[in-house]
Amino acid sequence: MFDRQQTGRAGEDRACSYLESVGHRILERNWRGGHLEIDIITLAGDGVHFVEVKTRTAPVQAAPEENVGPVKQRKITAAALRYLNTRGRDLGDDVEAFFDVVSVVFDGDKATIDYFPSAWVPMYV
Numbered sequence: 017m018f019d020r021q022q023t024g025r026a027g028e029d030r031a032c033s034y035l036e037s038v039g040h041r042i043l044e045r046n047w048r049g050g051h052l053e054i055d056i057i058t059l060a061g062d063g064v065h066f067v068e069v070k071t072r073t074a075p076v077q078a079a080p081e082e083n084v085g086p087v088k089q090r091k092i093t094a095a096a097l098r099y100l101n102t103r104g105r106d107l108g109d110d111v112e113a114f115f116d117v118v119s120v121v122f123d124g125d126k127a128t129i130d131y132f133p134s135a136w137v138p139m140y141v
Contacts, residue, residue, distance in 0.1 A: 027071025027120035027127075028055060034118065034129050040065065049102070052095035056118075063112030064104075065133070066096040074123035081119045081132055089115070093138040 032042055040058035047054045056067040068088065070080030084092075096113060104111065117135040121128045 023073060023122065024069075024071050026122070028069050030120050030127050030129055031067065031069045031118040032056060034131065035065075035067065038131070044099075047095070047099060049095055049098035052091060052098060054092060054095045054099065057099065059107065063114055064100075064107055065114045065116050066092055066099075067116045067118055068092055068135075069118045069120065071120045071122070074121055076121055079119065080121065081117045081130065081135070084117050084135065089136050089138070096138075 028045065032045065035056065035058050036042065038060075040060045042056065043059055043064070044054070044057040047057055054066050055069040056065075058065045058067060068084050070083055072080045092115060096115070100107075100113065114134050115136050115138065117132040119128075119130040119132070
């Protein structure tokens, strides 16, 4: 069985494959700006997506996406602002930002992937 780190990495791999299958281009994985991190950053037709991946192994007590609460949202938003301030000009002047969650639940060899686009709108920009 995978340890927690391997499970998380496998979940991110599955999330990237899924996002690519729906038209996203992966720009970054595990992007760090100081102590802040974003799991996946993608570019799609509608803008740049900052994606938090939550991976669990069945049975789960709560839906993984429920673990992206207000504190985590603020951290990801701060990281996204840092990313846009350092690399955003490469994306264009009018790029729209979205904050998404991908939930991956492994049950043996099977993985269930749920995508929550625009999972939250930041309170500040």
